[in-house]
Amino acid sequence: MGQPVLLSLLVLLAVAQGVVLAYWAIRDRRFRSAHRAARHLHSADTHAGRLALVGEIAGSIAHEISQPLSAILTNADAAENLLGEPDPPLDEIRRMLADIRRDDLRANDIVRHLHSLLKRRELQTTMLDLNEVAATALSLIQPVARKRLVTVRSCLDPMLPPVRGDAIHLEQVLLNLMMNAMDAMASNTANGAAERILDVTTDRYDKYSAAITVTDTGPGIAAAYRPRIFDSFFSTKQEGMGLGLAIARTIVHAHGGKIWQEGTSAGGAAFKFTIPLQAA
Known part of the structure; x- marks a missing residue:
């Protein structure tokens, strides 16, 4: 093979190699761009879901916040009056200050938790205690449960190992599962056989892996609906958008x-999700 021909082949090979490398570079950029867009979309959907949740519980939480604020004002006024006396009862004033x-x-604490839920954020996993996640969510849902006449019970395993996850997303x-459970029990009679009980374990x-289970005493989910309950835009509620469980599945899978x-044996529904253990 002559030198000009060999040189031509080498040039063609170099050009072909350059084209291939350019193709894979463009494909990689497109893949990473699509991946970032998907992450952004999931982040936007997840944040919108949190905003909707906070909107549902805001009224009850506002009442929950008004109670300590009213107590603070009452104790501050009383302490001010006592300080105006010739011989102020300092022990009583110290007690009032402790109450304040x-x-x-x-x-x-309530405002801080709400702020965390309202803030938009990407998934950020750290080592955390799943019981603390459950306890925080339970504290936020209690005002709603009292308003809806729902008894909330919890059984948190004290020996549960740590998991790696994002506390706000979990x-x-x-919260979504507990709100759904209370919606399912909305038609239960207050004094009939169908008592409104929400269990979290x-x-x-x-x-x-570790697991969290949310169980209710509602009517359960019809067999025809079960294969679709995690699908986007599918809802058994007239006012529901059908995104809550789909977003929950996205978060858990992430x-x-x-x-x-x-x-359940009592006829209600139980939702369970697992999170890998830190040591796994």
Whole structure:
């Protein structure tokens, strides 16, 4: 083979190689761009879901915040009056100041949790206690439960190992499941056989994961609906948008876990989701 021909082949090979490399570079950029767009979309959907959740519980939480604020004002007025006396009862005033501090911390804690839920954020996993996630969500849902005459019970496994996850996103999943459970029990009679009870439990699911289960005493989910309950825009509620469970599934899958629904012996519904253990 002559040198000109060999040189031509080398040039063609170099051009072909350049085209291939350029193709893969463009494909990689497009893939990364699509991946970022998908993450952004999921983030937007998840944030919108949190805003909707906060909107549902805002009225009840506003009442919950008004109680400590009213107590703070009452104690502050009383302490001011006592300080105007010739011989102020300092022990009584110290007690009032302690009550003011306690009520202030209570209101601040509620506002801080709401702010965390309202803030838009990407998934940020850290080592966390799943029981603390459940306890925070339970504290936020209690005002809603009292308003809806729902008895909330919890059984949190104190020996549960840590998991790796995003506390705010996992709280969103749990709040969504609890709100759905209370919606399902809305038609239960207050004094009939169908009592409104919401159970939340945490436990060790298997060697590699922990689980949270939300159980209600509602009518359960019809067999025809079960295959579709996690589909986007599918809802059994007239006013529902059908995004809550779909977003919950996205969040749980992003953590490497699973979520599913199962029936109960009492006829209600139970939703369970798993999160991998930190040591797994």
